[in-house]
Amino acid sequence: QERGGTLKVALNPEPPSAVAGISGTGAAQILYSKIYEGLFSYDFDLTPRGVLAESWEMSDDGLRFTVKLKDNVRWHDGEAFDSDDVVTSYNVFAKESPNLAALAPKIASVTANGPYEVVFDLNTPVPALVYGLALGWLAIIPDHIYGGDAPYRDNPANDTPVGTGPFKLVEWEKGNFIKLVRNDDYHVEGQPYIDDLYFVIIPDSQGRAVAYEQGSIDVVSASILELYDVERLAALDDSQSTSQGWELFSPHAFVWVNNEKPPFDDRNFRQALNYAMDKEFIRDVVFSGMARPTHGAVGSRTRFFDPETEGYAFDRDKARELVEVSSYDGREITLMPASFLGSSWGRLAEYQVQALKDVGINASLDSMDVGTFLKKLSERDYDLAQMYLYQWGDPGIGVSRSFVSATAKPGSPWNNVAMYQDAETDALLAAADAETDPDKRAGLYSQAQHRIAGDAPVIWIAELDFPTIYKARVHDLITDAAGLSSNFAGVWIEK
């Protein structure tokens, strides 16, 4: 390892704030993960590691989770870090972060037990809890700033974020770059290694590619590149790439199908939709090979994945037959493309419409801005809509939420937007989510995966695989399952 140097990372879209949990976008998390830390991080195989946590333990009955904290941590403003900070963070995000809010009913209380120990008392066993407390759900924020009653989002201190992370925010030239510098008081001796960390904002994907090529940025994720450029940029002399660093998220692309609305209430029709998609074409042409086929609701990198689940290999004839026997009456159905996610999604949508037409479904596109898109999802006012969701390592955190009837109601654009309701699935998932025995849990999730796959409540498309491309002189960039969203404390640059 070598000390010093400047690292420039492409960021898009520009986050509205560097304070944790204000914006839920991936870009925001990439930014605030350098300033704030969570209790845990996760290895590539999803084994938890402590960040602010020194050690942790789940009681045998699965109802009490105890976390011991590090005792040498200081906030950027010099204050000492202790268990009150964790309790305050939990209290804030149990309200502010809708993700944690979904888990909150299962958590009876969170209490400080001495300055360096926090106890989570649970109402029902939550074996996946350690994944539910990831940085993206629960960032640790200072009690001495957010301990009061002031609404979190309007706190005047939000202009100057204070975290425990290895970098401090010093300058933000809007629309241009965000500059972070080394936190000299970081709690891991010797870290971080780099002095200056820049996030460079380039709104245009082509611009990002040229900027990387020209050397004005050192790191860029394929998720914000045109996939066609990825191979070329990765092959540059001074370049390297890795597809690790997405294990925690395992982005799962699919198409929401409005199960309540005819003809989508007909399982034959939904299956037809699944058979109509040529996943190999999508992987090879639309995503330039940077994707893998899916098998149902759980991603292959997520725990308890069952590879035996039906994958709906492309079969146009079968799709046609199923359309024939379904209740579809030939009316026009619309697909809402998530083109705001990148141009591949627009192309994917164009392909999908064509693929549906090819099996006799009269499909068309209806594009709109993000706001309207999400609003329509919230109101369940749509036919088909592209989406991808993170899986968060454990199906209990990232998968169940999309298929249980409890969330099959208008309100959130992130839960069971498909309005899929099946009693047996509900029972299986409830049991699995609370099962403390790992083997039994695996069995239950397996059953649930088969059940859901058979009902085809959504059109599964692909698991996305975004390499991170970076200059060869950058080392130890991607070291855990959160990839670019980890804290970069160990990243160093060869001179």
Place this chain on the structure above:
Amino acid sequence: MSVLDITDLRVTFAGLQDIVKGVSFAVEAGQTTCLVGESGSGKSMIANSVMDLLPSSKIRVSGGDIRFDGRSLVGLPVADMRALRGAAISMIFQDPMSALNPVRGIRTQFDEVFSSHGIEPHQGRRARMLELFELARLPDPPRILDSYPFELSGGQRQRVMISMAMALNPKLLIADEPTTALDVTTQAQILRLIRELQRDFGTAVLFITHDFGVVAQIADDVVVLRHGEVVEQGSAETLLRGATHDYTNELIAAIPDWAPRPGTGAQTPFIDTSGVVKSFETKGGPVKALDDVSISVKPGETLGIVGESGSGKSTFAKCLVGLEEANAGKIAVAGTEITALSPARRRAERRLMQVVFQDPSAALNPRHTIGRTITDVLRANGHGRATARDAALALLDDVRLNRQFFDRFPHELSGGQRQRVCIARALAADPKVLIADEALSALDVSVQRQMLALFDDLKTRRNLTILFITHDLRVAAEICDDLVVMQSGRVVASGAPAEILEGEMHPYVRELMDAIPGQDWFPVGAGAVPHSEVRR
């Protein structure tokens, strides 16, 4: 040796069509040569050829010679020609309104005359300019020098142009219709000015005009041009005494003899206006175009309204027919006070009065055939589709136009023919009153005569009342039964022409009378004899 000697000059358009076909004449030092001829005869082309300022690269001198001071100007290098322009030969143009750059000051524009030729007057530029302005009788020269063109009247601008032209004591001054756009009174002053300057500086003047009155006033020699050819030339004296060519005679004869009519006497007026006031809101404040005007028109008569430009003649006509609404005053037609009627009734009453405008080309819709122009009016006045065509053809007969013109477009007609169409259109509304607003001034003199005859003819055949608006006192005196003289929106005199023009004269009328050019040859005023006798 003549200052300017033109021999067998040919000017060709696009190498095909001769515009000037072998013209020869000379201009002597200290003398004025007048180039006369109707519109399009090539007068300006000759002037432009001398200056080497032909309007387009397609038009060029294709033969003959132009000698200035013995030196041939044809094919002279550009730089040499430029050195002559403005210095040895200078020129003034017809339209003083547009001959000065509107966005630059008088002083800078004047200055260019000196700077272009690198000449420093011994007394200094400013003093020289002021001196020239004095000579040109411009009021308050220092103010004029610091003005912009738009701040000067037309006559003042023309004087500025003349001052510039005289600034470097040119040997030859070319004046291309320098007074046509001006009032008679201003014209008289400008003509006098040119005469004086010429006398003082010994300049040779080439003066272009189409008005034989002007010729009689200033010419030493005359060249009569027609279709690019000289039809007659000689000293003014000889030509006026006894022109040999029919065309010249026609032009001379077109000037009416002074014969004011005695008037019609008392009669109930057909149109009666009293106290008409009209003012316009302009950027510079309100302009009172009509100030307490009361005019009555008797049935079947020809009433002339004369006055300088801007005196309110047209505005009065417009208020009468409703193109403008008067601010105050009463207008009664055939005993009905139309100002008191509802707008719809008013429009109906006003249809009894139809206008023939000054510019016949502007008064016709270029996209409608003659037939359509007339039938549209007929149909708006109760004719059916079938009868309208016949009625329109009959109207063409009435104005002595061939029926073939029915399907033609205005641009296929000559000026006089177009004006006949305008009259036919006016007649189509079956009016009792015909208002002719400068209806003849855009036409050539010879055509004017025919049109006057037509008016006379129509008047008797259709029992029309005619309101004849003009600035030409000779014509007004000749044809009007009654006369109204206007000045700055007011009526300064009204009554029988003979009385107004020959009796106790209003000072303004006197001024107008004096300004009529060529009185030596074409006498006006009490006891004036027919000009044919003077010229004998």
Place this chain on the structure above:
Amino acid sequence: MARTILSETLKRIIVLVLVITATFLLVRSAPGDPAEFIAGESASGDPAFIEALRARMGLDKPLIVQLGIYLGDVAVLDLGMSYREGRPVLDMILERLPNTLILAGTAFVMALVMGTAAGFTAAVFRGTWIDRVISLGSVLFFASPYYWVALLAIILFSAKLGWLPSGGTQTIGAGYEGARAVLDYIHHLIMPATASALFTMAIYARLVRASMTDVANTLFVKAAHAKGMVPGRVWFRHVLRTSLLPITTMAGVQAGQLVAGTILTETVFAWPGIGRLMYDSLVARDYNVVIGVFIVTSLIVILANLVVDLLYRFVDPRTRAA
């Protein structure tokens, strides 16, 4: 004089108020409101949460009341808060405005100078091959979508030749200071400014050529030649000088439109200006920012027009009199 300026200003303020009102109503008539968007982005669909957000943003009040409040705020230069960034809109605009003004300003000057020069040359050499080349050039620039030209330029000058940076306003992390930083900025400015200028430049070239040709045929130009002036001077002092009138008018219209036109350039060249801010905010439904940028650009157009009116007084003495 003072009175006309006052009344002109008043008239423009009224126009601005109407523009604000219309924009406000238009934007608010859009489906979906910011509360829903924020709720969506932070992955919360909880209706109570959305209601609370709405109340906090004042979105629960009647539209007309919201409008009134908004107009009142604008009057004291408060353009509201950005829903997304939780910062005053005015700050967000002001920190990006200089970049846009510099970009649009440079493009404008380039377009004006080069367009006028080209049009002038074409008019003087009317009918010759020079005229034809310039006319062809201006017609091509007029017809080429400038974002397209910009893309091709990036590929050529940045990616292939490496002469010019592909975007942004500065070499990030280089830590340049003083003159070096200015040069760096200019280096970044070249491509975006040229790309934005092309279209306007073509318009000027055509306009200047046409209006100079018109003026060249007037009597006063003939009279100037008759004075014996050197033709070159006639072109400059009379023809060009008089042609400034239509050019000024056009410049007023274009100056303002250029600011809005930078949306495309700023996106292609990652130029952090208000055009891109507007586009991003529009997509994100950050209403206050959208309306704010709109007001500011309209204000720029209005100011540009005011400047043109004043310039007109200088260029055309006739208007000075009234």
Place this chain on the structure above:
Amino acid sequence: MPIWKSILTRPDGILAVLLLVIAGVAALLAPALFPDGPWRMAARPFQLPLQDMRHPLGTDALGRDMAAMMMYGARTSLGIGLVSTAVSVLLGLTVGGIAGFLGGRVDSFLMRATEMFQTVPNFALALLLIAVYSPSITSVVVAISVVSWPPVARLARAEFLSLRRREFVQAALLSGQTRFRVAFSQVLPNALSPLIVMAALMVSMSILFESALSFLGLGDPNVVSWGYLIGAARAVISQSWWLTFMPGLAIMLTVVSISIIGDAISDSQDPFFDRRESV
């Protein structure tokens, strides 16, 4: 017709007509030649133009036939250009015509409104309109028309105003023809020629405008337009620049051709007739 004559007597005019005819024919024939529409994946992606004659312009990133996309693109670009021009000319003519012909208070009210529209930056307003009413052919046409009518209105007003003072119009009014009739039969036809020249310019502008909107992703997602093609191919511009180049070139050539024809039309107008009243 004199307009045709003046177009066809200049060499660039002939070329322009030829190019437009090609674009027009391409637009008309698209559905006949490619009945499945432009979106069908036809072959291997990224085929170069002129290699496989079944796909003479090559294929795009998804293996769709570029020839089909360009031809359907011509349909959209030309169609939207023409329709939105027609709409804005109609709108501008109505507003400007009424203002110019009636004058007075109506005039100043309408002109204030027009001024307001001109105060708003064009492109921003169009973006706003489309974003608010979500992208579709209709919203694109509406947006383009809304921002383009004011210059037409001003021109129409100026024409109507000056024509209204023309003597032949006054004569028609005096002779008892109704104002409505005079406006239609006397004024309108004479106001048309400058408007036609302007309309030609506006078709160009609309095509450019539509392309810019599509480029930004605000076009109708269900139709191909040239601007959309540029935007879509931007992703692959470093590898396959021709995918960006071809649609851009198509826009350029079309707009150039329309401009040339516009110039020819304006040259063909009798300058004498038009100049005079403008003083």
